Amino acid sequence: MNIPVSTVLHAALRGLAVCVALTAPLSASAETFVDKAADTAIRKAFQKSRPDLIIEEVVPSEMSGVYRVEMENGPTLYSSANGQFFIVGDLYEMGESGIENVAVKRMQPMREALLAAQKREDMIIFSPKGKAKGAIYVFTDVDCGYCQKLHAEVPQLNANGIEVRYLAYPRQGLHAATSKKMVSAWCADDRKAAMTALKSRQEIKPRECANPVAEQYKLGGKLGVTGTPAIITEDGFLIPGYKPADELTAIVLQ
Known part of the structure; x- marks a missing residue:
């Protein structure tokens, strides 16, 4: 039976959501060597089978002997040099401290650096009164039920000293209705009020302006975000999915 590659990838995304969320490019030092022959062969194999699937690197x-293949808005694959065989999943290493997930080990410092570089004015930030004890970055979708549930606990997080920094991640893509809602929130005169209204399933006035929604959506994909809410601590640790305010506080302030 000839199963389409897209079916395999989508199944992998559903079945290995946590694993996929923890994949990312190698550090610059690990990418100094590029096998052009393997790169060409792998790209050619995928192009022949499914030209609509875009390989980023x-x-x-x-x-x-195994190559990591980063797909645009998709999972990380591990392929043979000729592109004939590939697998989807995590790679593990027998480290000094035991078995380690290679993707987790590689990804955390990258997340930390890229998120620290984000401009505060490009995020919608809910800050505690006084000095914050810690912060979380949240890739959010205003129509996501668990994102709405998390937002209802933002006052408690703020009371616990946790700053919440929202970035946009419309799950259905940049052309979906949710994306337009999020653009309107980022373009609103009072962005926090607009975010709260949308998370309360209220309508807000449609607005358009120069906004970071598309760039933040792309950033989320680069950081391994595949669903919402995707919560990331300041040191780059990814918490996939909703967690109650008290649990988040314990993680952030540990």
Whole structure:
């Protein structure tokens, strides 16, 4: 039976959501060597089978002879040099402290650096009174039920000293109705009030302006976000999915 590659990828996204969310490009030092022959062969194999699937990069993985293939808005694959065989999933290493997830080990410092570089004025930020004890970045979708549930606990997070920094991640893509709602929130005169209204399932006035929604959506994909809410601590640790305010506080302030 000939199963479409897209079916395999979508199944992998559903079944390995946490694993996929923790994948990301290698550090610059690990990418100094690029096998052009393997890069060409892998891209050619995928192009022949499914030209609509876009490969962002092909680099040697930590496992000899196996290549890491980053798909645009998709999971990370591990492929043979000729592109004939590939697998979807996590790669593990026998480290000094035990078995380690290679993707987790690689991803956390990258998330930390890229999120620290985000401009505060490009985020919708809910800050505690006085000095914050910690902060979380939240890739959010205003129509996501668990995002709405988390937002209802933002006052408690603020009371616990946690600053909440929202970034946009419309799950259905940039052309969906939710994306337009989020643009309106980022373009509103009072962005926090607009965010709260949308998370309360209220309508707000449609607005358009120069906004960071598209860039933040792309950033989320680069950081391994595949669903919402995707919560990331200041040191780059990803918490996929909703967690109650008290649990989040304990994680952030540990």
